Each structure stands twice: as structure tokens, then as C-alpha cells.
Amino acid sequence: MEHPVIELEGLTKYYGRQKVVDGLTLSIGRGEIFGLIGPNGAGKTTTILMMLGLSEPSAGKATVCGIDATRNPVAVKRKVGYMPDSVGFYDNLTALENLQLIGRLNGIAEQEIIGRAQQTMELVGLADVMHKKTGAYSRGMKQRLGLADILVRGPEVMILDEPTLGIDPGGIQEFLDLVRRLSRQQGLTVLLSSHHLHHMQQVCDRVGIFVEGKLRMEGDIASISGKLFGQEPCLVTVTSRESLTGQTSVEAALRDLEGIQDVTVEEHSIGISCSTEITPEIVQLLVGLGIGITGVQRKSYGLDDIYARFFDNQSNKHS
Numbered sequence: 452m453e454h455p456v457i458e459l460e461g462l463t464k465y466y467g468r469q470k471v472v473d474g475l476t477l478s479i480g481r482g483e484i485f486g487l488i489g490p491n492g493a494g495k496t497t498t499i500l501m502m503l504g505l506s507e508p509s510a511g512k513a514t515v516c517g518i519d520a521t522r523n524p525v526a527v528k529r530k531v532g533y534m535p536d537s538v539g540f541y542d543n544l545t546a547l548e549n550l551q552l553i554g555r556l557n558g559i560a561e562q563e564i565i566g567r568a569q570q571t572m573e574l575v576g577l578a579d580v581m582h583k584k585t586g587a588y589s590r591g592m593k594q595r596l597g598l599a600d601i602l603v604r605g606p607e608v609m610i611l612d613e614p615t616l617g618i619d620p621g622g623i624q625e626f627l628d629l630v631r632r633l634s635r636q637q638g639l640t641v642l643l644s645s646h647h648l649h650h651m652q653q654v655c656d657r658v659g660i661f662v663e664g665k666l667r668m669e670g671d672i673a674s675i676s677g678k679l680f681g682q683e684p685c686l687v688t689v690t691s692r693e694s695l696t697g698q699t700s701v702e703a704a705l706r707d708l709e710g711i712q713d714v715t716v717e718e719h720s721i722g723i724s725c726s727t728e729i730t731p732e733i734v735q736l737l738v739g740l741g742i743g744i745t746g747v748q749r750k751s752y753g754l755d756d757i758y759a760r761f762f763d764n765q766s767n768k769h770s
């Protein structure tokens with residue numbers, strides 16, 4: 452990577468004798484959305500705190516926007532907006548007043564504050580409720596206000612720790628869409644931490660799987676999936692309107708296709724495993740045989756499979 456915005460080199464943290472982060476090396480590029488994925492206690496928050504200069508590494512280095520976070524935490528703070536897993540605001544002030552206060556505390560010129568706060572509320576989709584007291588805000592609204600809190604300071608990097616915690620499913624989708632839109636619009640680099648695989652899959656350009664303080668694997672979902680499941684057969688399931696019971700010619704014809712490994716015919720479905728992607732050939736053949744196809748499904752491997760496979764390997768190693 453040419454000019455990484457976040458660069459971690461051998462980052463290590465001990466708490467007493469417990470090694471919580473273990474030689475973490477990682478680069479994140481400008482405008483990238485990166486997901487640090489790991490179970491509770493993996494060391495995500497500790498890593499984030501070291502990136503912000505709020506916790507001192509036992510070894511290694513965290514550089515953000517070219518600044519050593521440990522040596523110069525104040526300069527890093529100017530470049531990075533951080534949203535902890537629970538965001539606090541003054542409940543008896545309106546959202547706009549809260550945001551103005553944040554602007555003031557961050558040294559934004561008084562004549563600029565109101566305009567900038569209002570503009571930011573529009574950006575995060577809270578313009579119509581900005582005069583409401585934050586005590587009456589839902590968790591999802593507070594998370595949006597958390598983004599506004601970051602954006603009003605004009606950062607280059609956003610670090611969001613478990614941002615989807617406690618938001619309802621519809622709210623999560625909207626929140627993640629918003630993060631992605633903001634990142635793309637403003638060229639913001641985003642680091643999210645989470646143990647919610649599906650959420651990260653929706654928003655991240657690249658993810659790192661982080662377990663027991665170690666980065667076990669990183670890349671985009673497709674490349675991780677390729678590494679883990681590249682040798683796996685393709686699994687295709689075709690469902691039919693008519694009963695396939697006793698139609699031995701269908702099975703025989705499928706078995707003659709190149710790349711077929713196995714065929715299982717049931718009453719209204721055929722399960723096919725193949726060594727390469729030949730779904731179109733399968734469909735063509737079945738249509739040619741006059742089968743009334745009602746559905747075709749190809750198993751694809753997502754983050755859940757990656758995670759499950761990864762932990763399966765882990766538990767095999769430990770057993």
C-alpha cells in the first residue's frame with residue numbers, strides 16, 4: 452500500500468502477564484472501510500485505544516495520518532474521530548445544542564458553529580429532529596448523532612467501536628449505509644470493530660479476523676473465501692415443478708456433464724456438487740430435458756462460513 456492512513460507495525464499490548472494484542476501488523480488505505488472482526492475479548496478495543504494514543508503499546512508502533520499515536524496523541528486526536536461503543540450526550544440539551552457544544556470545545560470559531568452543526572445534522576439525517584432533547588433519542592438516533600459528533604470536527608479518519616450494538620435491524624442497515632455514503636462522499640477512512648459478521652459484510656471493503664490478539668486473516672470477503680474455500684466444490688440446488696422420482700435419465704445426463712462430482716435427486720429437487728462453476732450448463736441441460744425449473748440456488752460462502760471454518764480450525768488445533 453502506497454500511503455496508508457493507518458499503519459500498525461508489530462503492535463503489542465500486555466496487561467500484566469496477559470498478552471492482549473500480539474504483534475499486530477496492518478495497513479489501511481485512504482478512503483477504505485476496514486472491519487476489525489473478532490469475538491468479545493479479542494483485543495479490538497485495546498488496539499483502538501493504542502491507535503488513538505490513549506493506551507501505550509508494550510511494543511510496536513501505531514501511526515495514523517503519518518503521526519506516531521503514542522508520541523503525539525493530541526495531533527492524532529485532531530485527525531481522528533472516535534466513537535466508543537456507548538456515546539454519551541447531555542440529555543437535557545437538544546441534539547443541535549449538544550453538537551454546538553462539541554464544536555465549541557473543539558475550537559471551532561463561534562460564527563461557524565451554528566451553520567456547521569446544522570449542516571452536519573442534515574448529513575446524518577437528523578435535521579428534522581435536531582431540536583429534540585437527546586434524552587428522548589433512540590439508540591439508533593444517538594449513534595447517528597455520534598457520527599455527527601465526529602463529522603463536525605472535520606476528521607480524516609473515523610474509528611467506530613461496535614457501532615451497531617443495540618440498534619434494531621432496520622436501523623442497522625440505515626446506519627451502515629450512512630457510514631458508507633459518508634466515507635465515499637468525504638473520502639474518509641473508516642475503521643469499524645464488531646463481532647457481527649453480517650453487519651461488517653454489508654459495509655466493509657476489507658476485513659481482518661482478529662482472535663486472541665492476533666490477526667489471523669485479512670482481505671476482502673471474496674479473497675478470504677477463496678483462500679478458505681477455493682478447493683471446495685460448488686454446490687448447486689435446482690428445484691422442479693414436477694416430481695423427479697424415477698427419472699433416472701436426468702441423473703445420468705447430469706453425470707455426463709464435465710465437472711460434475713455428485714448428483715442427488717429427490718422428489719422436487721436435485722443437489723449437484725461440481726468442481727467448477729457450471730450452473731449455466733446445468734440449467735441449460737435441464738431445460739433441454741423439459742424440466743420445469745422453479746428455482747436455482749448456488750451456495751456461496753460468506754463471512755459466517757469463514758468465521759465458522761476459522762473457529763473450527765482453531766478448535767481442532769486446540770483439541
Ligand SMILES: Nc1ncnc2c1ncn2[C@@H]1O[C@H](COP(=O)(O)OP(=O)(O)OP(=O)(O)O)[C@@H](O)[C@H]1O
Pocket residue numbers: 466471489490491492493494495496497498
Ligand atoms: N485496562 C485493562 N486492564 C486489564 N485487562 C484489560 C484491560 N482492558 C482490557 N483488558 C483485557 O484485555 C482483553 C481484550 O479486551 P478488549 O476490550 O480489547 O477486547 P475486545 O475485542 O474489544 O472485546 P469486547 O468486544 O468485549 O469489547 C480482555 O481479556 C480484557 O479483559
